[in-house]
């Protein structure tokens with residue numbers, strides 16, 4: 013193998029692919045990046061067996077071939093090279109590679125490329141496509157609600173459903189549920205509902221930052237593949253039945269509070285300073301034009317915040333986990349929202365004031381004294 | 382010095398009967414106590430064959446009037462009490478007039494004594510209790526008692542002696558206990574012609590250091606307080622001194638070394654939760670109580686004491702130890718290196734697995750955690766094996782067990798919440814059904830109220846399922862099912878388990894344990910910093926409730942020793 017490509021593009025690719033590496037010592041090969049030549053470039057692949065990232069770099073291919081290189085060392089080397097053309101060269105079948113750029117020259121030992129885990133064959137069965145920007149938002153608005161409870165693996169991922177012209181991302185950890193909908197540019201080719209592990213979703217969200225255009229979704233050998241030009245993210249799926257999320261979303265409310273997101277966020281943030289020890293609980297109650305937030309930890313102190321709102325319906329007092337509130341408020345991407353309450357111990361819902369594509373259901377905290 | 386009188390029969394009868402002389406150590410103890418009662422300032426103890434062949438105790442005390450030496454070896458002859466009333470306010474070690482005759486009865490004994498100002502002293506030689514010789518000799522003030530061929534006439538007793546090494550260590554222990562209580566008196570022990578121990582006169586602290594060794598005494602907390610009408614002072618061993626036996630416990634009541642289940646129990650109760658089961662604290666405690674309040678006349682060897690109000694004494698001592706422990710910084714130091722073994726390089730904890738610290742290139746600047754509560758300020762450097770946090774502090778390297786530390790934080794949080802009524806419960810957006818075995822179902826439903834105090838809201842649903850409506854707020858990141866499974870196991874133990882802890886207490890512990898960060902969990906910098914800050918806020922930051930340490934320090938001096946830097 014003999015390729016040359018710009019340092020900047022190579023660095024980006026190495027760093028992106030490197031996010032999928034695993035440091036599991038039992039399988040050293042998972043700490044390596046596989047480099048394979050293509051028609052007009054080189055393809056970098058890294059995987060931890062759950063998630064694989066494949067990044068393509070445009071390169072001049074002088075001789076085809078493949079090799080693996082240790083991800084961390086490769087990333088350090090490339091990161092420290094000048095912004096010039098980098099050349100990677102290796103004898104056919106030899107695990108040793110030479111990396112050179114201007115006056116720098118490295119010889120690095122890889123592992124046999126044949127040992128690298130195989131990924132599903134490239135042609136995935138297309139399912140549909142989503143705008144990259146929208147998809148990133150869908151990830152960001154749901155991922156934080158994923159559960160960490162390994163006894164309920166089906167809650168440790170984001171439920172991704174495509175049906176007709178609608179896509180839905182849903183995540184819940186039992187105490188709250190986030191649901192983001194989006195219109196697809198075209199109706200999905202097939203109906204799917206799969207649970208994608210949180211790590212894959214997180215990396216996907218990251219990788220999509222700055223990407224324009226559309227993300228194609230495909231299925232390959234029971235893996236979900238996200239494809240954008242130059243990047244493929246393969247993710248294993250979590251088996252199991254995702255809970256019936258429809259029944260969780262309150263259909264009605266007793267009180268509805270309209271509030272500016274930023275104001276509420278700041279108030280919650282401040283109130284949570286004195287709520288940290290007592291499990292981060294903030295109490296809310298609204299009447300007319302005033303929403304009052306209080307928090308109290310006897311060992312720390314108390315806080316009281318007032319926020320200007322418009323509240324309609326019967327006043328309800330409820331306590332919520334401040335973290336739950338902030339997770340939503342930080343990601344809702346809406347200037348104004350509705351906070352709908354149904355009772356001191358019944359789940360409330362937060363929705364953007366100007367569209368109905370997002371709903372965040374959060375259950376209150378039962379507090380004593 | 383009072384003259385010696387034979388006690389009236391009535392008084393003699395009131396004195397608990399019993400043999401004083403059980404083994405060489407008890408002989409030494411009785412003789413040294415006599416020397417101390419005689420206000421000696423120097424005591425020399427010579428021993429051969431761990432005391433079986435020879436015990437000689439010489440002192441520079443008041444001495445005995447030449448005409449009284451014969452009386453001294455007679456039963457119930459004492460100069461220390463005269464009336465029955467004196468028995469209720471004993472100040473001296475001896476008072477029974479029993480020791481010398483008992484020792485004389487089972488050995489070949491010689492007593493030589495001269496009081497101050499006397500032109501000469503008197504020496505008495507006895508065999509099996511019979512006086513075989515008496516003479517006037519010239520000697521300086523003081524008394525020398527020589528005991529040879531102990532148990533020569535009681536072979537059964539002789540047979541019960543343990544190995545020479547064991548008898549010798551008991552003998553030294555007896556001397557140590559007395560030496561601790563009398564720091565102003567100098568002690569020397571000569572065994573088989575070689576000096577094995579020398580305690581120069583000094584302060585109480587110097588004596589503790591001399592007896593226990595610097596390595597030990599530097600790991601103690603000195604105290605001196607009033608405790609329920611008594612004066613208490615001494616040294617409490619830091620947690621790293623705890624051992625699997627009670628040999629490092631020294632208790633004194635009115636300067637008298639005693640054994641007392643009551644007092645030991647009170648001290649250990651205060652250490653409970655700070656030490657794992659089966660580990661006992663080290664301590665030296667002196668209690669000064671008005672003589673009317675303690676009765677030392679319980680046991681012929683005077684090792685036991687009785688108090689007028691045991692309940693009150695127990696409470697006072699427990700509170701005292703509790704207070705001393707709670708105001709100290711109790712981070713364990715890596716165990717002191719035992720010098721002299723030569724193999725310290727392998728026996729000292731060289732198992733510190735720091736090899737897997739992430740490479741320096743990727744480490745972000747350390748997180749500064751300001752001193753707070755009883756924790757010193759430290760700079761968190763990172764995580765080792767996703768299990769321990771490593772921090773740099775003025776005292777050295779601090780290692781933190783992330784699970785134990787978080788357990789402590791959550792446990793106290795739950796306790797506080799329980800104190801307010803019940804712990805907060807995170808209501809579920811939709812109740813989770815939990816199918817159960819019939820017995821588990823019955824346990825959960827009968828103990829619903831207890832579990833509610835921890836934040837659970839469980840509702841029976843059909844005859845084998847409970848609906849989880851709310852989980853403890855602290856458990857939202859953990860698995861409620863797993864916590865419940867462990868709680869069911871705990872409930873199944875029911876009243877059978879340790880009576881010391883109530884069921885609710887055990888449930889609280891289980892909940893904290895199962896929801897805490899585990900070994901193997903990767904922590905971000907913020908999480909690490911938050912954990913340390915939360916830990917600093919706790920009342921007992923140094924141990925988890927199982928008594929395992931949460932933090933350990935490797936003192937700088939230790940690091941230097943490891944790296945052979947001196």
Ligand SMILES: Nc1ncnc2c1ncn2[C@@H]1O[C@H](COP(=O)(O)OP(=O)(O)O)[C@@H](O)[C@H]1O
Pocket residue numbers: 385411415416419440442443444445453454458459460461474475476477478479480481482523524
């Ligand atoms: N080392 C000593 N120095 C001075 N007097 C002593 C010494 N040993 C014993 N005596 C005297 O002998 C008496 C009897 O001693 P002992 O039989 O041990 O009984 P007790 O110590 O209970 O009085 C003591 O009361 C004391 O007056």
